[in-house]
Amino acid sequence: MSVVSERSTRRSSQKQHSRSRGIQKRYGSETEHQMMIPQFSAAASEGVCHMDMDDTWGDNTTVITATSDFSQHVGNALPYFEPTTKVTGRRCSRWLWLISAFVLSLISIASAPLMMVTPFLLPYMSIEWPEVECPPDCQGYVLTMCVKVVLLVVALWAVYWRSAAADMPRIFLPRVALAFFVLFILFAFWLFFIVRIVLERQVAYSYIVSYSTSLLDVLLYVHYISVIVLVLRSLRPEFTISVLRDPDGELRSFPLGMMSLQEAAVQVLRLYNVHFSSFNRALESHRSRAKSGASNVSTGFKMYDIDGTGAGTLSEENARAVLEAAARRKTGGHNERLYEEQEWESRIRKRQFRLLGSTEDAFYNVQSIFPMKSNGQAAITEPADIVNAAKSVYALIQRPLMKYLRAARRQNLHSQEQILEHIQNCLAHNISPRTFLNRFTSDRMPLQPSIQESKWSIVCDRQASSSISHGLTFILRSHNQDNDSCVQLVCTVSALPFFNITEQSSSKRNFAVKGNGDLMC
Template structure:
C-alpha cells in the first residue's frame, strides 16, 4: 500500500535532445483505509530481469534440505564429538568391571583371584572416582551453559577457533583411548607371564587425568570463543544506504563473518526502520508550474527564420530555463521540507488531542458502567476507533507510515492498550516514535537472508582499514573498520601551593 499514486503520461513529442518528454503526476489517494494501490513495475537496468523471469532462477527455500543441513551439520558434528568425549571417561571406568576385555577374563593362565585383586577398588580409588564424577558434572554444566546454545547464524566459512577446538578434542579422545587399550593389553600380557600389572586404581587415575584434560580444553574454548573478543580493539562505523543513517561502535577481535553477524544484531535492535516512501515526496504545485514554464523550440522547423538565429534563440531559452531551475532547486527543497515538517507537527497535535479525547471517553464510560454491563477491550476499541481513525490516518499519510500499519493491527493495538489501562501516549508510541528495525511487521521473519561482500577472506580476523558490505534487497550496510589508538598515561604532580589565589 503506497501513500500516493503516480500516473505516467508519455507524449509523442520529441524534445530538443531527441528524447521523449515524460510527465509524472502525483494523484491524491482516497480516504479509504486499506491496500488499494496496484503497482506495475518494469526493470530498466541492463543487469536486471523482469518479474516474469524470476521464476527461472532457482531460489533456495528457508525450509529446504540444503538449508537445514548447512544450519545444523556443524552443530551436529560438534555435539556428537562432545558427547563421545564426555562419555569416554565413564566408559573407560565401567568396561573392565563389565568384563568387556575377553583377553583378561578368558585367559586360563590368569587366576580368578588375580582378576578380583586386579579389579578391586581401594579407598584411594573411590576418592578418585568421586573426584571424576564431580569433574564430569561440572564439565556438563559448563558445556550446557556455554556451547549448547541454538545458533542464530549460518556462516559462509568455518569458524576457525571452533574447528581448532574440535580437532584438539578429537585428537585428545583418540589418544587417550589408544593408550587405554595399550595399557589393558600390557596388563593382560604381564599377568600371563606372572609379572606385576597395572591395577584398577592406576586405571582410574589415568581416566581422571582424561577428565582434567577435557576441563582444560573447555576452558581454552571459552577463552577463545567467548572472552577473547570482549576487549574493544577496533572502531566500526555502519552506514545504511540509501537513507545514510549511521552508527558507530567499538568492537573486539572477531573474524569478518562474525563481525557481520554482530553488525546485523546491532542493526535490527538499534537502527530505526527504513521508510522508502520518505524518499519519494510528491512534487509541489510550484515545481510543476516551473517545469511547465520551460519552453522547447523545434530546431528543424521549415520556417523562413534563418537557421543560425533559430539555434541561438533555442539555446538562450533553454539555457536561461536551466539556470533558473538550478538556482531554485535548493530553495524549493528547503521550503518543501519545512512545509512537510510543519504539516507533520500539525497533524501530530491533532492526533494527540483525538487520542486523549477517545481515552477520556472510555474512562467516563467505564466509571458510569462500574456496576456491570461494560464493554470488553475489543468492543471498546471498535467503539472509539472511528473518533481517532481520521486523525491517525492523516498523520500516517504525512509521515509515510501507512504501509506499515493496517486498520486491523491498529485496532488490535488499541484493544490491548485499553485492556492494560495504558495512557494515550503509550497507545501512540508505535506511530510517534521510530522504533528499531525488528519492531516492523515486515521484518518479523524467523530467518533473515543477507549477502556479505568483502575483498578479504571472511574467516580472517578484523584489521585496520578493512571494509565490508552487507546487502538485502535495496538496503546495504557499509561497514568500515578503524583500529583504536593505544593510550599512554603519565602521572603529573601538581604543587598544591600553585592553586592559591
C-alpha cells in the same frame, strides 16, 4: 549556427511540435517545398526564391529544422537485490557440522565413564580380567570423576548448547581448530588406554580411575581455552566500526573486539536491529518518486541544428552549454526540495497534534464512563466492556489516525485488529494517550511476526574468514522481502589508538608564600 533551447517538460515540446504540424498542414505543399527547407541556412535563403512577405510573416510561419533531442534521466527507484540461489551444499555442510559437534561432545562426555567401566565389561566379551578392587582412595577418585563429568556437561550446555546465530559463508577457523584438537586428545588417550592398560593388563583399578580423571581435566582445560578464544577475546573493544545505512544515510558507530570479517558482519546485524531506527521503505520510495518527477521537469534539452552541419551529433561547445544550463538548474532546485520537506514536516506535525487531541478526548470520554479506582487501577475489568470501550475509542480516532498514517507512509504497518488490541491493552492498564500514540509516532516499527531467517550478503575484496583490521570497508546487502529489502550497510573499521596517559598535579593544591623583607622580623 546552432541554437540551444531549454525545455521544461517533454510534454510541452510534444505539444509545440504537434502545433507546428497543424500550422504546417494549413499551408500548401508549394510553400512547404520552397520555403520550409530542412537544412535552412543563410546561403540557401538567398537565390531564386523571391516572395512577398508582410510585417507579420513570422507570426504564422513554421520552420522545419533538423532536430536532435537530448534528455537525461536518472531513475531513483529503490533497488531490490536478488538473493543468491539456494545452495544445497551449504545446508548439508551446516547439518553435517551440527551432527559432528553433537557426536564429538557426546564422545567427550562418555569417554571417561566408559574407560572406568571397561574392566567390568571385558569378561562379557570373553576377555579374562582379574577381579576389580577399589580401596577408599580409589572411591574418592571415582567421586571426583563423577563431579567433573557433571561440570563438563554443564559447561558444554552453557556455552555451546544454543541455536546458531548465523550461517556463515566460510569455515569458522578457531572453532574448527578446537574441534580437531579435542578429537586428537580423545584419540591419543584412547590409544594409550588400549595399549598400556587393556593389552598390558594393568590390574590396579586406581590407575584406570586416575587416568579417566586426567582425561576429564584436559577436556575441562580445553573448554576454558575455547571460552577465552571464542567468547572473551571478542568482548574487549579493539576497533570502532561506523555503519552507514543506504539509502537514507543514517550513521551509527559501535565498538568491536578481535574477530573475523564474518563474525563482525553478524555482530553488526545484531546491533543494527537493536540500535537503528526502522527503515520506512514506503516513505523513502515516495521521496524518490517525488525527486524523480522533479528531475523529469528540469533536465530536458532540445537542440536545433539549423545549418544541418551537426549530422546528429553534439559539438563540444554545445555540450558545454548544455552542462552549464543543467548545473544552473540543479543549483536552483534545492529551494524547492527545502520547501517541500518543510511543508511535509509541518503537515505531519499538524496531523500528529490533531490526532493527539482526538485521542485525549476519546480517552477522557471512556474515563468519564468508567472512573478510575482509588488505587490507580482502571475500572474496566470485564472483557466485554474493554472490547466495547476500545471500539468506541477507535471510532473517534480512526479518521485522524488514518490521515496521520497515510501522511507518514505507515498505513501498511498497522492493521485494524492490531490497533484495537493496542487500545484494549492501554485501557486495561490505564495508559495515557501520549503513551498510546508512541506506537504510531515512534521511529521504531511495531512488533512484527517472528522472522525465521534474514538474508544478507557480504561484499568485500577480502575473504570472510580473515580478521578485521584498520581501514577495512565492507558492505552488507539485504536480500529480504520486508522493509529492509533495499538496504545496504556500509561498514568502515578503524582501530582504537594506544592511550598514553600521564599524571599531572593540580595547580589548585600548590601555592607559594611571597614575603616582603620589610615585614619580616
